[in-house]
């Protein structure tokens with residue numbers, strides 16, 4: 001699947017590292033782009049799994 005946003009940007013968004021302007025623009029994009037919405041949910045799932053894993057260690 002072609003992604004028009006790169007993974008690094010999406011990860012920065014999830015980590016809260018984007019500027020407010022960038023975050024708003026990305027949020028709007030995700031609302032209109034099923035490809036990026038799917039990628040974000042995948043990244044959220046991965047981060048959640050990592051968090052649970054580290055909490056259990």
Ligand SMILES: [Zn+2]
Pocket residue numbers: 003004005029033035036
């Ligand atoms: Zn997109």
